Amino acid sequence: MTTPESVGLSYERLSRIDAFIQEKYIDTGKLPCALTQIWRHGQLAYTSVLGSADVERGQPLKADSLFRIYSMTKPITSIAFMMLVEEGKVSLDDPVARYIPSWAGLGVFQAGLTGAFQTRKPAQAMRVIDLLRHTSGLTYGFQQRSNVDATYRELKLDGVNTEGGLEAFVAALANVPLEFDPGDAWNYSVSTDVLGYLVQVISGMPFESFLRSRIFEPLNMVDTGFSVPEAQQHRLTACYVLDQRGNVVLQDDPTTSNFLTDPATKSGGGGLVSTADDYMRFSRMLLNGGELDGVRIVSPKTLKLMTMNHLPGGKELGELSNSPFSESLVDGLGFGLGFAVTINQARTMNNGSLGEFFWGGMASTGFWIDPVEDIAVVFMTQLIPSNAYPIRRELRTLVYSALTQSDA
Numbered sequence: 001m002t003t004p005e006s007v008g009l010s011y012e013r014l015s016r017i018d019a020f021i022q023e024k025y026i027d028t029g030k031l032p033c034a035l036t037q038i039w040r041h042g043q044l045a046y047t048s049v050l051g052s053a054d055v056e057r058g059q060p061l062k063a064d065s066l067f068r069i070y071s072m073t074k075p076i077t078s079i080a081f082m083m084l085v086e087e088g089k090v091s092l093d094d095p096v097a098r099y100i101p102s103w104a105g106l107g108v109f110q111a112g113l114t115g116a117f118q119t120r121k122p123a124q125a126m127r128v129i130d131l132l133r134h135t136s137g138l139t140y141g142f143q144q145r146s147n148v149d150a151t152y153r154e155l156k157l158d159g160v161n162t163e164g165g166l167e168a169f170v171a172a173l174a175n176v177p178l179e180f181d182p183g184d185a186w187n188y189s190v191s192t193d194v195l196g197y198l199v200q201v202i203s204g205m206p207f208e209s210f211l212r213s214r215i216f217e218p219l220n221m222v223d224t225g226f227s228v229p230e231a232q233q234h235r236l237t238a239c240y241v242l243d244q245r246g247n248v249v250l251q252d253d254p255t256t257s258n259f260l261t262d263p264a265t266k267s268g269g270g271g272l273v274s275t276a277d278d279y280m281r282f283s284r285m286l287l288n289g290g291e292l293d294g295v296r297i298v299s300p301k302t303l304k305l306m307t308m309n310h311l312p313g314g315k316e317l318g319e320l321s322n323s324p325f326s327e328s329l330v331d332g333l334g335f336g337l338g339f340a341v342t343i344n345q346a347r348t349m350n351n352g353s354l355g356e357f358f359w360g361g362m363a364s365t366g367f368w369i370d371p372v373e374d375i376a377v378v379f380m381t382q383l384i385p386s387n388a389y390p391i392r393r394e395l396r397t398l399v400y401s402a403l404t405q406s407d408a
Contacts (some may be wrong), residue, residue, distance in 0.1 A: 007041040008405030014038070014046045017398045021391070026051045029248055030389060031364070032240050033061040035276045035380040038399060039284060040373070051381075053237040054254060055363075066228055066236045067380045068252070068259060069279065070270040070361035074192040074316070076282060077268035078132055078338025080211055081195045082302055091200050092129040099198050102174040108137065109177040114151040119177045126182040131191040132337040133310045135320075137178030138189040143324055148179050152190075159193030159267040166197040166207060169265055179322065183312055186320040186335060196268025208266045218295045219285060221278040227262045227273050236260070236273070239363055239382040253386055267391075270362065276380050279367060283376040286357075286369050307357045309334025309343050316343065330393075350393065351400040351407060366392040373407050375399070 004011040017036060025031040033051030053061045067392050074401040084090050090099070097104040106126070107119025122137070128335070130136040139145075141152030155172055156162055162169040179187060200207040208226055216224050228236050236259065241251035252258075259273050285292040289300035298306075317333045317340065332347030333340050342348055358368030364383045369376050379395055380383065386392075 002043040002045065002201055004402070005404070007043050007045050008403060008407075009038070009040060009045050010402045010404050011046075012062060013402035014399075016402075017046070017395070018048050018050065019399060020394070021106075025389070031381050031383055031391070032214045032248070033237065033381055034391075035061060035065065035378075036065075037276050037280050037378045039199075039280060039287070039376040047286055053235075055240075056240065056250060056253075056388045061237070062235070064223070064235060064275055064277065064314040065380075066223060066232065066273050066275055067275045067365060068237075068239055068361070068363050069272050069365050069380075069384060070089065070363055070366055072274075072279065072359060072361040072367060073268060073270050073272040075286075075359055076211065076215065077192050077196050077199070079270075080199050080215060080307065081132070081191055082298055082337065083214060084199065084202050086298060086302055090128060090198070092127070092132070094128045096124045096131065096194070096198075100170055100194075101202055102171060106137075106174065107177050107330065108181055109146070109148050109179055114154055116391065117147075117177050118284045122178065124183055126178070127253060127336070129310065131166065131195050131198075133335050134186050134189055134191050135183050135312065136194075137180050137182045137184075137187070137191060138173070138191050138194070139179050139187055140189055140323075143188070145324060146179060148177060151176050151385045157190065159190045159196075159269045160263065160271060162265050162267055165264050166193075166200060166266065170194060171198050173257040183232070183308055185322045185365060186311060186317060190269055192269040192338070196266060199268070206266075207268060214281075215297060216278075218297065219281050219292055221274070221281055224272055224274040226266050226273070227260050228257075228273055230260070233250045233260055237382050239384065241384040242388045245395060248383065262308070263300075276378050280376065280378045283367050283369060287374065287376045291379065306337040306342055307339055307355065308336055309341055310337060311335050316347075333343070348403065350396050352396055360386055360392060362386050364388065366395075368396070373400075 036048040040044040043266045053059045053065045110118040112118045196207045236254040290298040290303045332344035334343040342356040353370045353372035356370045360366035364381045364386045367378045368389035
């Protein structure tokens with residue numbers, strides 16, 4: 001029988017996780033629910049299931065509940081793309097316009113509004129690596145910072161709501177200028193949605209089919225997809241939002257959710273629904289150097305490359321960021337090919353490890369992989385925005401304080 005002590009963790013200290021989350025977040029109504037899984041040394045060392053899957057209907061959270069993982073889709077899409085790199089079908093330094101010819105004339109914003117933009121020629125072409133590390137010059141409309149952002153909102157260029165699928169989404173982006181020269185800054189963006197389109201073009205199969213046949217089925221991720229089957233609707237959690245008055249209100253009712261129907265556009269940046277068990281299988285593959293249960297998804301060298309800091313000049317994320325929002329803008333972080341990476345542990349002021357990599361989702365979900373301590377953690381809840389509370393940072397402290405044996 002597996003116990004936390006058998007993998008170098010204190011059960012007593014891990015129990016603080018339940019007590020802390022219950023008292024600070026569940027009992028106060030700040031979070032509707034919380035599901036935490038901790039994997040170490042080849043064992044599921046701890047699982048915590050707290051709160052309600054649907055507060056209004058009094059439905060308790062269950063271990064197999066389905067969650068909107070939003071931007072935790074991005075690492076999956078990035079892995080899918082790197083599988084094609086491994087096969088020699090695309091290179092990281094390829095110009096994006098090689099695969100999207102309509103983007104060959106993309107300019108950089110100078111002035112103007114939708115339909116009347118003034119642009120200039122980019123100093124350098126957008127490369128594939130710029131999509132993976134968010135240095136492409138693309139943006140997200142919800143950032144509400146610039147005229148380009150405004151056009152994204154006007155045209156619904158969020159990677160999800162564009163009618164006509166990924167093809168129409170990419171075609172529409174050809175008419176909107178870049179915010180900056182590719183490679184000059186980091187900006188949270190629809191870059192990973194574009195990667196999903198490239199997976200489709202380069203592989204010759206629909207993006208969702210590639211994910212299903214090359215990642216989900218091999219890893220036995222049986223509950224991960226772009227929509228919830230009708231027979232599984234009862235497992236979908238409700239999603240909530242923190243409004244301007246500080247109230248937690250229902251944002252997406254699980255009985256009427258858009259996730260119950262197949263979306264026209266399969267968002268590689270934020271479209272997946274999953275479970276803690278499924279995402280832990282994906283995380284275990286990452287922790288194990290790209291392989292799980294005899295199935296290799298990517299090579300250890302590819303994963304090592306992906307989890308290096310690829311920001312120009314070796315700079316930190318905060319130094320290059322143009323974005324007022326991301327899943328993390330903590331000091332001491334770099335950004336790899338689909339993940340944030342800890343490059344200066346002291347500056348992050350958390351007790352994780354150098355080389356730890358991670359990401360999160362808009363509804364406050366998160367995961368991290370610590371190769372040094374051989375730990376993978378998955379955290380699921382459903383509250384927008386993800387920066388409403390520091391729960392993911394607090395969880396790190398609670399997990400690492402439970403170590404009784406360090407591999408560092």
